Amino acid sequence: MLPAYLPNPCAATFGQGTVIDFGRNFIDGRRIFGDGKTYIGFLAGTAAGIMVGLIQMIIAPYFPFFPVFDVKAVFCLSIGSLLGDLGMSFVKRRIGLARGAPFPIADQLDFVAGAWMLTYLFEREWFVSNFTAEIVITVLIITPIMHLITNIIGYKLGKKEVPW
Numbered sequence: 001m002l003p004a005y006l007p008n009p010c011a012a013t014f015g016q017g018t019v020i021d022f023g024r025n026f027i028d029g030r031r032i033f034g035d036g037k038t039y040i041g042f043l044a045g046t047a048a049g050i051m052v053g054l055i056q057m058i059i060a061p062y063f064p065f066f067p068v069f070d071v072k073a074v075f076c077l078s079i080g081s082l083l084g085d086l087g088m089s090f091v092k093r094r095i096g097l098a099r100g101a102p103f104p105i106a107d108q109l110d111f112v113a114g115a116w117m118l119t120y121l122f123e124r125e126w127f128v129s130n131f132t133a134e135i136v137i138t139v140l141i142i143t144p145i146m147h148l149i150t151n152i153i154g155y156k157l158g159k160k161e162v163p164w
Helices: 005-015 039-062 071-094 107-121 124-130 131-154
Strands: none
Touching: 005 039, 005 071, 005 131, 039 071, 071 124, 107 124, 107 131, 124 131
C-alpha cells in the first residue's frame, strides 16, 4: 500500500500554485474541489507514490514478504489514491463541508478506495492476487489509525490546518 499511502501526505506537503478547479464553482455554486487541491500537489504526490513503488519493485526480490509489483499497478495505486481524495473533496463540497471539515471514515479511506478501484479497473489480475481478504481487512483497520497519526504530524509541522 505504500504507493497509495505516500501520495496524499506528499501532495499536502508540496501542494502549492494553481488549484485543480481553477477557483471555479460547480453548478450548485460551491467550489468544485477547493483550494487544497493543486496541480503541483497532485504531481508531487503521484511522483512520490510511483518512486516508492519502483523502489519496492527493485528490492522485492530480497524481501519475500513484499508483493511483486508491476509498473502498471504502481501507477494505478499512486494516481488512484489522489483521485480518491479528489473525489471525496468533490463530495464534501457538494454536501456543504468546508475545506478541512472532518468527515469520519470517508476522510480516512477515500484514497484507499480510489487506489483500489483504479488498480482493479486496469490491473485486475494483480489486484486480486495481492489483495486477499486478510490484507483488505488489515488495510481497512490500520489505515484510519495511520491516517490520524500522519495528519497530526502534518498539523504539527504546519502543513495541515487541522489535525484530522
